[in-house]
Amino acid sequence: MAQDLARRCGAADEAFFREAMASPAAAETERESRRRLSYGTAGFRRKGSKLIGVAFRCGMLAAVRSIALQGRATGLVVTASHNPVEDNGVKLVDGDGGMLHMSWEKHAEAIVSAQNAVDLEQALLRILAKEEVNLMGGERAGTVLLALDTRPTGPRLVSAAMAGIRAAGAAVVGSEDTLRTTPQLHWQVLATNAGGPCEEKDYYDKLNRACSSLLLGQDAAVSSLVVDCANGVGALKLPSVLPAVTASGTAVTLANTGGGTLNSLCGADFVQKERRLPMCVGALAGGQLGASFDGDADRIVFFVGGSESGGSDLDLLDGDKILCLLAGHLKRCVEGLGGSFGPVAFGCIQTAYANGSSTRYLEQGLGLEVVKTKTGVKHLHAAALAFDLSVYFEANGHGTMLFSPDFLRRLREAKGSGSEWAGHLLEISNVVNPAIGDALSVLLLVLAVLSHEAGGLDTWRGLYADAPSRMLKCVVPDRSAIKTTNAEQRMTQPAALQAKVDDLVAGAELARAFVRPSGTEDVVRIYAEARTQEQADQLATSIEREVAAFFS
Numbered sequence: 400m401a402q403d404l405a406r407r408c409g410a411a412d413e414a415f416f417r418e419a420m421a422s423p424a425a426a427e428t429e430r431e432s433r434r435r436l437s438y439g440t441a442g443f444r445r446k447g448s449k450l451i452g453v454a455f456r457c458g459m460l461a462a463v464r465s466i467a468l469q470g471r472a473t474g475l476v477v478t479a480s481h482n483p484v485e486d487n488g489v490k491l492v493d494g495d496g497g498m499l500h501m502s503w504e505k506h507a508e509a510i511v512s513a514q515n516a517v518d519l520e521q522a523l524l525r526i527l528a529k530e531e532v533n534l535m536g537g538e539r540a541g542t543v544l545l546a547l548d549t550r551p552t553g554p555r556l557v558s559a560a561m562a563g564i565r566a567a568g569a570a571v572v573g574s575e576d577t578l579r580t581t582p583q584l585h586w587q588v589l590a591t592n593a594g595g596p597c598e599e600k601d602y603y604d605k606l607n608r609a610c611s612s613l614l615l616g617q618d619a620a621v622s623s624l625v626v627d628c629a630n631g632v633g634a635l636k637l638p639s640v641l642p643a644v645t646a647s648g649t650a651v652t653l654a655n656t657g658g659g660t661l662n663s664l665c666g667a668d669f670v671q672k673e674r675r676l677p678m679c680v681g682a683l684a685g686g687q688l689g690a691s692f693d694g695d696a697d698r699i700v701f702f703v704g705g706s707e708s709g710g711s712d713l714d715l716l717d718g719d720k721i722l723c724l725l726a727g728h729l730k731r732c733v734e735g736l737g738g739s740f741g742p743v744a745f746g747c748i749q750t751a752y753a754n755g756s757s758t759r760y761l762e763q764g765l766g767l768e769v770v771k772t773k774t775g776v777k778h779l780h781a782a783a784l785a786f787d788l789s790v791y792f793e794a795n796g797h798g799t800m801l802f803s804p805d806f807l808r809r810l811r812e813a814k815g816s817g818s819e820w821a822g823h824l825l826e827i828s829n830v831v832n833p834a835i836g837d838a839l840s841v842l843l844l845v846l847a848v849l850s851h852e853a854g855g856l857d858t859w860r861g862l863y864a865d866a867p868s869r870m871l872k873c874v875v876p877d878r879s880a881i882k883t884t885n886a887e888q889r890m891t892q893p894a895a896l897q898a899k900v901d902d903l904v905a906g907a908e909l910a911r912a913f914v915r916p917s918g919t920e921d922v923v924r925i926y927a928e929a930r931t932q933e934q935a936d937q938l939a940t941s942i943e944r945e946v947a948a949f950f951s
């Protein structure tokens with residue numbers, strides 16, 4: 400019964416906080432700071448040492464979500480992705496392997512901010528009632544899969560999450576040692592609920608099998624590749640998906656495999672935002688391809704360094720360029736299927752941060768449909784589900800492809816009738832992580848697609864020239880004062896600030912700019928594009944001044 404579940408959780412909560420907090424004063428500070436936490440773009444994030452209570456309560460909620468899904472597994476991952484090593488985070492994975500359903504984010508906030516055991520019991524009862532969770536006749540067992548990245552605060556947070564999951568009566572799969580990339584956990588939740596092979600080894604087998612089939616008989620598109628693993632969990636997992644790549648003739652070297660500090664002067668976020676080569680990759684030979692993961696290996700960007708990078712430190716092949724490469728290849732595959740296959744709804748999904756040149760290339764160069772969503776893969780993924788076939792990427796390298804179940808069925812039929820294109824697309828779908836963006840999967844996809852595309856790396860680099868852009872961040876007293884609309888490209892509040900931005904944009908050539916509150920950091924982000932780098936820089940800086948002045 401709901402009352403029993405809530406009461407049991409309340410009792411466990413009281414015991415947990417009594418033990419976990421060193422003193423009543425520490426407990427009070429912790430409680431107060433949890434009050435203001437929001438679920439954000441990708442879960443709860445803050446200093447790892449301040450997340451114990453959050454991890455415990457999130458464990459409880461992941462269990463309740465699994466119970467509400469009638470026992471389908473959910474997931475909980477302890478990571479702060481690209482953020483500094485002292486940060487950490489707790490993110491929940493829903494029963495379909497995707498991000499926690501948005502309607503449950505408020506529940507997560509209610510559970511985490513409950514001030515004491517009585518509040519927690521009431522919050523739980525409200526959730527169980529609202530979601531019409533039927534516990535009559537005994538609770539349905541729940542299951543929660545756990546994972547963590549390599550942050551030092553991870554194991555303690557996982558222990559706390561385990562206590563929360565067990566308090567709510569669900570089973571735990573995983574432990575303080577279950578180091579996984581974030582996308583591996585998403586995939587494992589999806590695979591567990593699909594009832595098929597779902598172990599870590601099965602993930603590698605699936606990727607390796609499909610990748611080797613795609614590369615069979617192809618000339619390797621690049622002879623050598625350096626992968627910057629951001630000193631994160633990707634370094635531990637990458638070797639398991641490399642057999643097919645190395646067999647095809649690409650030599651892969653791993654850099655930043657854990658000897659240095661996580662995400663410090665390396666990793667996908669650093670490379671994409673700073674446009675600089677990551678640490679330990681400085682000696683890239685001219686024209687050689689590099690790739691960077693972020694700390695939990697759900698993002699990847701590529702780059703070419705050395706003298707061939709066009710005078711700058713590096714030529715960046717970011718999420719937008721990856722999207723354009725993959726979309727172009729998929730378009731050719733769909734054309735290859737021929738008219739008899741029937742119509743295929745094919746869409747590309749981007750956010751406002753997508754470089755304007757990439758959107759123009761997709762729409763005008765390839766003639767594809769582009770949908771813009773709010774920042775955060777949960778929004779891109781949701782939009783992608785509307786198509787038979789879709790590719791979504793954030794500029795920072797987070798993305799994947801989706802094949803609808805019906806499209807996959809049609810492809811299998813066509814393959815049965817001898818269509819090689821259908822067979823090829825099915826192999827691509829097997830390298831894809833259908834749950835979420837995945838650096839390991841995208842690395843294999845890009846290498847496989849490059850080997851099938853005429854011109855390989857050089858043609859990819861030349862698809863379009865990025866419009867000059869600049870991203871800045873600005874600390875303000877209360878970023879929630881900013882409200883946005885139209886895929887976050889305009890502020891509805893404060894209207895006066897949007898008017899200033901409009902004036903500044905009107906004063907620059909070929910310009911575009913927007914301001915939005917970050918969902919993962921206590922900052923406001925400013926993005927500007929213009930005809931020249933100088934103008935983009937100037938525009939971003941002028942907007943930053945206006946934002947700072949507005950809040951001062």
Ligand SMILES: CC(=O)N[C@H]1[C@@H](OP(=O)(O)O)O[C@H](CO)[C@@H](O)[C@@H]1O
Nearest residue numbers: 440441775776793795917918919920
């Ligand atoms: C501009 C930018 O890169 N924003 C990132 C960042 O979100 P913010 O809400 O901008 O802090 O972290 C998210 C989670 O990793 C990622 O999805 C998103 O793309």
Ligand SMILES: [Mg+2]
Nearest residue numbers: 480693695697
């Ligand atoms: Mg990440």
